[in-house]
Structure formats: structure tokens, C-alpha cells
Amino acid sequence: MRYLLIFWAGPLALFWGWYFLSLNDISFGTTFFSREMNDLVFEVYGNVLGIDPQAIPPLAARACVIDSLILFAIIAFRRRRDILARFQAWRERYS
Template sequence: MRYVLALWALPLVIFWGWYGLSYHDIHFGYVMLTRQAHDLVFQLYGETLGIDPGIIPGMVAKACVLDTLILLAIYAFRRRRQVVAWARIRRERYLGVISSPNA
């Protein structure tokens, strides 16, 4: 599961790192991190997809959230016994079902 998490997180970190640096024109001398490259990339994607380039980052963000939710659901399903036991303990503590050891 850790490889799946790594393969999920690596592209997100690379894309959003590039997006943030290029959006704010923090280029450190690299052409790909300039605002002009940022605008060109999204203009090309917009023309290819036939949509406004301004909505592409929002679409990517929604896709990242959906992927994250799917991955968390798979992880929770794989660990469902531990999750149920944890939830049961939390519920019992909240409702006061478990008595103190001194009682």
C-alpha cells in the first residue's frame, strides 16, 4: 500500500509544486517555472480540450480530490477491522460505557 501512496503522491507533489512556482513566477532560472511557460501550457491544454484555460486548474484540483477520496476508501476498506475497532473504542469512551479501572 505504501507504493500505491507513493505513486499517488509523487505526481501530485510534482504538478502542484510546478503550478505554484510557475503561477507566482518563482523560476530560479528555469524557463519551465516562468509565468509565460505556465500560461503557454494551460493555453495549449485549453486549445487541445476545447475549453477555457482558466478552468483547467480547478478541474485538476477536483480530480485530485476525487482520486484522494477513492484511495482513502480503498485504504479504509483494507483496514476495516482496525477502523471498526477504533470507532468502537471511541464511541464507548464518548458514551461512557467503559468504566474506569479504579471502579
């Protein structure tokens, strides 16, 4: 579970943290978090991909959601016996 937090939640938190700080121009005196950097980064990505730069953040959000659902489905499949045992214990306790 520790590796899940490091390799999945860490990069997502870094990216979305940067995105929302730079989108709102909360730069803390650095260029990295400025709105100009946000616009430049998405303009470069838009030119590379050949799409409108304003379309990239919703596409990234949708990709993060779908990837997260796939990841949690794999984890749930690997731990299905534990999940089923907890569900049965919960059902016996409350029924």
C-alpha cells in the same frame, strides 16, 4: 502505504508544486518554473480540450479531490476491521 505515497502523493506534489511555483513566477532562473511556461502549458491543454485555459486548474483540483476521496474510501474499505477495532477501543476508553 509506501506505494501509496509514491504513486499518489508524489505526482500530486510534483504537479501542484510546479503549478504554484510557475503561477507565482518563482522560476529559480529556469524556464520550466516561469509564468510563461505555465501560460503556454495551459494554453496547449485548453486548445487540445477545446476549453478556456483558465478553467483547467479548477478542473484539475476537483479531479484530484474526487480521486483522493475514492482512493481513501477503497483503503478504508480494505482496512475496515482495523478501523472498527480502533474506534471501539477509543469509545471504551473515553466512555
